[in-house]
Amino acid sequence: MAWENELGDKLFRENMQNVAPTGIIQYYNLVIQSGSGATITDVEGKQYIDLLGSASAANIGHNHPHLVEALQDQISKIVSYDCGYFTNPTSLKLGERLTKIAPGSRARKVSFGTSGSDANDGVIKFARAATGRQYIVSYEGAYHGSTFGALTAGACDTAMVHKVGPLVPGIVHVPYPDLYRHLKDETPHDIAQRYFAAFKRPFETYLPADEVACVLMEPIQGDAGIIKPPAEYVELVYQFCQDHGILFAVDEINQGLGRAGKMWSIEHFGIEPDLISTGKSLAGGLPLSAVIGNADVMDSLGTSAHVFTAGGNPLVAAASMAVLDVLEDGHLPEKSAKDGEYAKENFLKLMDKYEFIGDVRMFGLNGGIEIVKDRETKEPDNDAAAKIIFRAFQKGLILVKLNGNVLRFQPPLVITRDQLDQVFTTMDEVFADLEHGRIELPDELKNMVW
Ligand SMILES: Cc1ncc(COP(=O)(O)O)c(C=O)c1O
Known part of the structure; x- marks a missing residue:
């Protein structure tokens, strides 16, 4: 067997016996003991550079001292309390801070949850409530999460929806521009125009614009393969939304919080979205998500239409305040x-x-x-x-x-420059191994799903 780490392999197999297969995306038998900065150490003490960043949930690195200290300090006061009933100073501060860091200058409000998925369900709910319209337009290739609304809005893998339907009605998918796989001799302008024509087709055939609540978009598609559309396309869609009273919502769960080289990936396009969903790195990977939206949109839902026992609780709020400090102070x-x-x-x-x-x-x-x-x-x-x-x-x-x-x-x-250099030296060796036919996959890795 090509595995080198026996203990990891044993624990990995044990995990497979106890955890439902849907919760495991099988790659290799890594079992993590600890993490620091951009590195992870496995149960046998072997160190790795983490190029997955906990699926973009560890933007500030693993176990950042400021985060650990903030958690310890909060734990000594109160770990959790349902903010739906009674808030606390830490959660309160975070709410205010998030309304301020959203792109643009509009008055915003925030609604907390515990996962990116529930934030996208929230986007659907707020958009429908604020507009009194039922339809949501989202994109082929998108990953928005695993709860029913988010799952329906996404469209990246049939395995996600296989056997679980019926899904949420009223969600329409349009194609997402691809600057790599395009038609012969197309320029980015041609691509923007072609995809905008495809965007409008449903509106011209079966989808009345005045019944559409929002367009939900990843400004850069993450799970589809880190795909950025032409700016012209995003501007056209945004203008279309403006012209038809449709809200423009962005999913920043994967691409936000510095990941894409700006605080929010929509800042690449200079557009002020009406609704933003965020999560993952928001509390350093701890369960915190938020919908941040125009105050009037967020006021459209009454008590308990989107509330979660652990949403924005003091512990994750303390984590999030620390994450935002590190993101901002560390530029x-x-x-x-x-x-x-x-x-x-x-x-x-x-x-x-x-x-x-x-x-x-x-x-x-x-x-x-x-x-x-x-x-x-x-x-x-x-x-x-x-x-x-x-x-x-x-x-x-x-x-x-x-x-x-x-x-x-x-x-x-x-991640440091030294670590990056190490990554590229190693990748060169890996690519050379592939080129020379020196990599043999163990049988059980031949069916990697993603
Ligand atoms: C763009 C995007 N939206 C939503 C989600 C769902 O977030 P969560 O897994 O926290 O529910 C993800 C997770 O990978 C994501 O990448």
């Missing part, structure tokens, strides 16, 4: 932008060397590296991507893939 969005450029240069150098790298997309420390069979046809090579991440794991990098063939590069934003 992590700016660091992400700068280091993202450095990472892009390095991946492009590797692309010069290895034909199987079809595209390098990098927006902040936030990349999708396409592994293809042929640069001309751009045919995805899922098998090669699986081999790469397996060898990377053996060499001390935690790396997974998106959409079958796209390497996911989302390290904690605190």
Whole structure:
């Protein structure tokens, strides 16, 4: 067996016996003991550089001392209390802070939850309530989460909806612009226009615009493979929304909080959204999410229409205050932008060397590296991507893939230059191993799902 870590392997298998398969995205047998900054240590003491960043939930790095201290301090006061009934100074401060850091200058209010998924359900509820309209337009390729509303709004993998229907009615999907796989000789302008025409088609055929509550969009699609649409397209959609009284909502759960080189990924487009869903890194991966929206929109739902026992509780609120301190004081969005450029240069150098790298997309420390069979046809090579991440794991990098063939590069934003250099040296070795046919996948890894 190609596994090197016996204890990890044993514990991994034990976990598979107890936890329902739906909760496990199987890659390799890593079992984590501890983490610090951009590194993770497994149960056998082996250290890895974390290029997954806990699925973009560890933007400030693992166990940041400021976060740990804030948690310890809060624990000594009160761990949790249902804020739906009675709030506390920490949760109160966080509510105010979140209304201030949302992009733009509008008056905002916030609604807390415990997962990105419930935040997107919230977006659907608030949008419907505020407009009195039923339809939601979202995107093919989107991942919005696992609760019913979020699941229905997403559209990235049939396995997610298989056997669980019926889903939520009134959600329509339109295609998301792709600057990589496009028609021959198309410019970004052509692509923006073609996809905007596709966006409008439902409105011209079966979807009355005055019955649409909101468009929900990831400004950069994460799980689809880190895909950024042309700015012109986003502007056209936003203008269409303005013209028809449709709210414009953005899912910042994966791409927000510095990940994409700005505090919020929608800032790449200079647009002020009406509703924002956020989560993941918001409390350093602890269960906290929020819908932040225009005050009048957020006032549209009455008591208990969107409230959760643990939503915004004092402990996660303390964590979130600490996360926001670290992001702001450490200028992590700016660091992400700068280091993202450095990472892009390095991946492009590797692309010069290895034909199987079809595209390098990098927006902040936030990349999708396409592994293809042929640069001309751009045919995805899922098998090669699986081999790469397996060898990377053996060499001390935690790396997974998106959409079958796209390497996911989302390290904690605190990753150092030395660590980044180590990553690129290792990736070069991994790619060379692939090129020379030196990677054999263990049988059980031949069916990696994502
Ligand atoms: C863009 C996006 N939205 C929503 C979610 C769902 O968040 P959660 O898993 O916290 O429910 C995710 C999770 O990966 C995500 O990437």
